[in-house]
Amino acid sequence: MRNISLILKQFSRSVLLVAGFAAMGLTAHAQGDAAKGEALYKANCTSCHKLDQRLTGPALGPAITSETDDKWLTKWIQNNQALIAAKDKKALAIYNEYNQAGMNVFTNLSDGDVANIITYVRTEYKKMQSTPVAGAPGAAVAETGPSNTLVFGLIGVIIVALIVILVLNKAIGTLERLVLNRKNLPADELEPEVEEVAVDRLATVKRLAKNKKLVFFFILAGTVAMGSWSWVTMWNTNVHQGYQPKQPIAYSHELHAGVMKINCQYCHSSAYKGKNATIPSLNVCMNCHKVVKTESPEIHKIYDALGYDPQTQKYDTTKARPIQWVRIHNLPDFAYFNHSQHVKVAGIKCQACHGPIQTMKEVYQYSPLTMKWCIQCHKRTETNYKNNTYYDQMVQVHDRLKRGEKVTAAALGGLECAKCHY
Ligand code: HEC
Ligand code: HEC
Ligand code: HEC
Ligand code: HEC
Ligand code: HEC
Ligand code: HEC
Structure with a gap:
């Protein structure tokens, strides 16, 4: 009896000790590089990549984990465009697979920096795979609440x-x-x-x-x-991440924006000009569908909505009735969000907020659209102040104040329509 209890005690003590040291050793080993890599990754790569999901670029977890040639990988990350220009086979294949979307060059990153990023991606992705994930991609939970x-x-x-x-x-x-x-x-x-x-x-x-x-x-x-x-x-109350309602016409972004590569701007041009991105009017569709797929029942829904008769090719506006697209993204009225400020001024890609729209047959809400989400990005993202008349104006105002000159509200943009009107 006594022996058993002693053995048990010693055994449990040594197991605890070994486990403790092992944990310390493991984390110490991984942290050295991965921690630096994490910062670099978050600053440079997250606008286009996720570890486990395709964004503008491929899911980096599987891509970097499966790549065995780290030298090539380093060259790609530092200057993928040089590889493509040199007609490197692997580089060309990736470039074409992703619709020649084009990745930034990172000549500012040293070999050591890139090695840190690679270590971070590999360890982080391994961790992700070994922990069960609470929600499927696009489902709720993910970004909010405790990790x-x-x-x-x-x-x-x-x-x-x-x-x-x-x-x-x-x-x-x-x-x-x-x-x-x-x-x-x-x-x-x-x-x-x-x-x-x-x-x-x-x-x-x-x-x-x-x-x-x-x-x-x-x-x-x-x-x-x-x-x-x-x-x-x-x-997660009132968070509609993953919301994917059925739309009245089976319009597919995957086909139009993905396969056919129609630019987002063709249909959502107001995203570059003002607050709202807006849904295009059916006349935009008619630029093509007057002649394309005229026999399809889905396209006939467009014709019916416009009061268009494909036989006579005439419009009868008395028969027209609007298509009721179901709105997906919707902030509460008390929050002000302006597209052009983000798309045009900050130069943020649509996909950074809306996800890989060009791969969606039916659009779903990709981001949580919570206040935390807005704030986190504002803390992370640098402003694009070069060649920006707004910031130039601020500098001028600052100089005038320093010289003791008079500055009116107008000089601060108080005459711009959008400052007072939604
Ligand atoms: C502006 C968007 C953008 C940024 C920023 C970006 N990438 Fe990419 N990345 C892409 C795209 C798009 C591709 C697909 C190839 C192409 O179209 O050129 C890609 C491809 C890759 C690949 C090849 C994947 C494969 O299938 O083998 C790696 C590796 C990669 N990126 C790593 C990185 C790292 C690391 C960073 C940060 C230092 C980064 N990327 C930042 C857009 C980006
Ligand atoms: C040929 C026209 C067309 C093109 C090109 C197009 N869209 Fe759309 N988009 C629509 C229509 C129509 C809807 C409304 C139906 C729907 O939700 O699928 C829509 C809906 C959306 C929505 C959801 C709006 C909501 O209700 O919250 C987003 C986000 C969006 N588009 C983004 C994009 C992005 C990003 C691109 C470029 C990659 C793009 N669209 C290209 C026509 C287009
Ligand atoms: C630049 C030309 C162009 C524009 C603009 C365009 N489409 Fe299309 N659309 C096409 C082409 C081409 C196809 C057919 C591809 C194929 O052959 O399957 C298609 C296919 C479709 C289909 C599938 C039809 C079926 O039965 O297979 C629907 C639905 C559709 N479009 C809706 C729309 C709507 C709604 C809009 C406006 C928001 C729109 N399209 C704007 C070119 C366009
Ligand atoms: C910084 C994040 C962000 C970027 C970048 C962004 N959007 Fe949005 N988008 C939103 C938010 C937030 C909403 C909801 C706005 C609301 O409810 O007032 C939205 C709503 C929309 C809608 C629904 C109609 C509307 O205007 O409310 C469409 C369509 C849309 N976005 C398309 C686009 C397109 C196309 C681009 C790229 C040119 C783009 N968005 C870039 C965050 C973004
Ligand atoms: C992808 C990153 C990103 C996300 C997500 C984002 N923003 Fe922004 N936002 C920016 C950047 C970058 C700027 C600075 C643009 C500039 O240089 O004026 C900005 C500027 C703004 C400004 C103007 C600030 C000022 O003082 O001029 C407002 C207001 C704003 N965002 C609201 C929102 C809201 C509301 C949301 C969430 C629904 C949101 N943003 C989500 C990146 C983001
Ligand atoms: C300093 C704030 C401010 C600025 C800047 C401003 N507006 Fe206004 N605007 C108002 C107010 C307040 C009203 C409502 C006045 C009333 O109801 O009598 C108004 C009313 C209007 C109306 C009449 C709306 C109606 O229903 O009667 C129009 C049109 C208008 N503004 C257009 C513009 C345009 C275009 C610009 C840019 C050149 C602009 N505003 C700039 C504050 C502003």
């Missing part, structure tokens, strides 16, 4: 604590029995050994229920589980 690592970490800690308590409990029991043995008292009075072998389950449960530490940990575990569940639920 999966946090929740699983907490659950892990609780399980380990439970095991430790059980082991300690067992050891204490054995020790008590030992002490009693020393005093030559019959240990059976406390816990008859024969019965213990015969394991009376009900009695075990009762005994465990009397263990205050154990009960405390069960209550703690329950509270943590309930707490994180309600935390996630509350954070």
Whole structure:
């Protein structure tokens, strides 16, 4: 008995020690490079890449993990355009696969920087694959609420604590029995050994229920589980990430913007000019569909909506009725969002906020559109102040103030229509 408890104690102690050192060693090894890599990755790559999903560029997790030639990879990341210009076969294949979207060059990144990024992507992607993900791509949860690592970490800690308590409990029991043995008292009075072998389950449960530490940990575990569940639920109230309503016409962005590569601007030109991106009028569709796919019932919905008769090629406006597209992205009225400020001034690609629209048969809401989402990007993204008359104006105003000259509200843009009108 005594031997067993001693062995058990030593065993558990050494297991804990080994596990502790292993964890420390592992994280220390990965952090050195990966931490620097993470910062570089977030600053340079996240506008076009995600680890596990296609954005403007390919999902980087699988792409970088499966690439064995790190020298080539480094060259690509530093200057993919040089590789393409040199007609490197692999580079051309990737370039063409992604509709020649074109990646930025990063000649400012040293070999060491790139190695850090690669290490970060590989370790992070490995981690992602080994932790179960709560939602499918595009589904809710993902961006908001506590991270999966946090929740699983907490659950892990609780399980380990439970095991430790059980082991300690067992050891204490054995020790008590030992002490009693020393005093030559019959240990059976406390816990008859024969019965213990015969394991009376009900009695075990009762005994465990009397263990205050154990009960405390069960209550703690329950509270943590309930707490994180309600935390996630509350954070996701009114978040419609992944919302994908059925549209009245089976119009596909995958076909028009992806395969046919029609520029977003062709249909959503106001995104570059003003607050709203707006949905194009059916007349824009008619530029092509007057002659394309005239027999399709889906295209006939366009004709019906415009009161157009394909036989006579005449419009009868009395029969016209608008198509009711279902709105997908919708901020509450108290939040002001302006497209041109982001698309034109900041030069942000549509896909950074709307995801890979050119691959969507039916559009869904890709980003959470929460305030946290707006703020996080504002904290991360540098403004594009070069050749920007607005910022030039600010500098001028600043200079005039320094010289003690008069500055009116007009000089600050108080005459611009959009400052006062939605
Ligand atoms: C402006 C958008 C953009 C940015 C920023 C960007 N990429 Fe790319 N990346 C692309 C596109 C698009 C492709 C697909 C090839 C093409 O069209 O040229 C690509 C391809 C790649 C590939 C090849 C994937 C494969 O299939 O083998 C790697 C690796 C890569 N990018 C890494 C990076 C890293 C690392 C960064 C940050 C330092 C970065 N990219 C930043 C757009 C971008
Ligand atoms: C040929 C015209 C056309 C082109 C080109 C086009 N779109 Fe659209 N877009 C539409 C129509 C029509 C709708 C409304 C129906 C729907 O949601 O699918 C729409 C809807 C959308 C929506 C959802 C609007 C909402 O209700 O919240 C987004 C976002 C969007 N487009 C982005 C893009 C982006 C980004 C591109 C370029 C990659 C693009 N579109 C190219 C016609 C077009
Ligand atoms: C630049 C030309 C062009 C414009 C603009 C355009 N389309 Fe198309 N669209 C096409 C072509 C080409 C096809 C057919 C591809 C094929 O052969 O399957 C097509 C296919 C379709 C189809 C599938 C028809 C079927 O039965 O297969 C629908 C629905 C459709 N378009 C709706 C629209 C709507 C709605 C708009 C306006 C928002 C629009 N298209 C604007 C060129 C265009
Ligand atoms: C910085 C993020 C961001 C970028 C970049 C962006 N959008 Fe949007 N988009 C939004 C938000 C947020 C909404 C919801 C606006 C609202 O409800 O007032 C939206 C709404 C839309 C809508 C629905 C109609 C509307 O105007 O409310 C369309 C269509 C659209 N975007 C297309 C585009 C296109 C095309 C581009 C690229 C030219 C683009 N967006 C770039 C964030 C963005
Ligand atoms: C992809 C990154 C990104 C996202 C997401 C984003 N923004 Fe921005 N936003 C920017 C950048 C960059 C600027 C600076 C543009 C400039 O240089 O004027 C900006 C500027 C603004 C400004 C003008 C600030 C000023 O003082 O001139 C407003 C207002 C704004 N954003 C609102 C929003 C709202 C609301 C959302 C969320 C619905 C949002 N943005 C999401 C990148 C983003
Ligand atoms: C300093 C703020 C401000 C600026 C800048 C401004 N407006 Fe206005 N505007 C207003 C206000 C306030 C009203 C409503 C006045 C009223 O109801 O009598 C208005 C009314 C209007 C109306 C009449 C709307 C109606 O229903 O009667 C139009 C049209 C208009 N503005 C256009 C513009 C245009 C175009 C510009 C840019 C050249 C502009 N505004 C710049 C504040 C402004």
